[in-house]
Amino acid sequence: MPKETYIPCLLQLFRQYGYDGATLSKISEATGLGKASLYHHFPGGKDEMVTAVLDFLEQWLEKNVLPALRCKGDALTKLKVMCDRLYDLYEGGHQPCMLAILLMGSARDVFHPQVKALFCGWIDAMAGVLIEAGIDEAVAKQRGEDAAIAIQGSLVLSQALDDPSPFQRVIQQLPMQMCRAF
Amino acid sequence: MPKETYIPCLLQLFRQYGYDGATLSKISEATGLGKASLYHHFPGGKDEMVTAVLDFLEQWLEKNVLPALRCKGDALTKLKVMCDRLYDLYEGGHQPCMLAILLMGSARDVFHPQVKALFCGWIDAMAGVLIEAGIDEAVAKQRGEDAAIAIQGSLVLSQALDDPSPFQRVIQQLPMQMCRAF
């Protein structure tokens, strides 16, 4: 099987256990592949697995979120589409964010640049929607950040309370929150 | 030296490296104590160290935040005091949240109940301030959650961008954001 097959499984593992906690034994067990097979597909080891997941997420973002934000149409509708996609990505708030997880532990040193770039690209795209809708550029930029903050924070809280409703509420309110007049 | 001496150091370590990433070697190096000495102070090993830090944070919360919220006075002032305290705790946004870190990796299974309790207590206290100020109970509860979301999210974003300004902006805006009429 091509290595892309195992990316969703790896994503799940790193989200659940983090970089340091996702040992090769767990990865081997979850994927059903022996260590040799894992190193056949990912010669760079665990780091290459993370990079592959990160690339997958980048492609997923560029395929499922960014085009929806950049196409023509009113801002509210576009942001609602984005939220629907994010709802699926985070499984309704039951899954933490892979990017946030990579910011902690020994993974941070290695993957921080890529994570930062992903965040910046996403925030810029959200701000772009608001700017196109006629909102002041500085305000738009700040609301893009606020959206990222709300989503990340609600994911943390949903994990803390073991209850997806904070995330779901944020996702539902976010589009009109971002498009408000003031 | 009494073991309480080492708690701030442990807090710093777990925040920086996470539970799985904070190895006993690093803990030994950072505290200046040999591994066996660590087991003298914390017979339960790494788990007991985390519990000690968690207890410390609970006491810190009950000493520095909750009384300020429960005392008499107007809501805005009380929330500003809370934000000042949190600003110090998170070192102006340069440090991640210990609680959020314990929600990831193998620590989650062990410490989730205590983390959840801490979050609930904090959110309830914030909601209490707003209820006392005459805000509808359901709205107050939701704004307490929103405050936790904003702080946690801004800490994540500050880590992601390697820039404390998202956290600082949230902290500065939070009190009046929570006390707004609608």
Place this chain on the structure above:
DNA sequence: ATAACTGTACCGAACGTTTGGTATAGTGTC
């Protein structure tokens, strides 16, 4: 036959933890 893939066995290093023991400061006894 050849290339892609995998299972088994193995490696050095690092993990959390335990052992066995030393140095020091205090305490009760004479």
Place this chain on the structure above:
DNA sequence: GACACTATACCAAACGTTCGGTACAGTTAT
């Protein structure tokens, strides 16, 4: 005051286990 004793704090070394990673022979598919 001198002595035996105890509690506390600390450490070097080693424990068994698991880590990430490798070597290689065997299997599968084309």
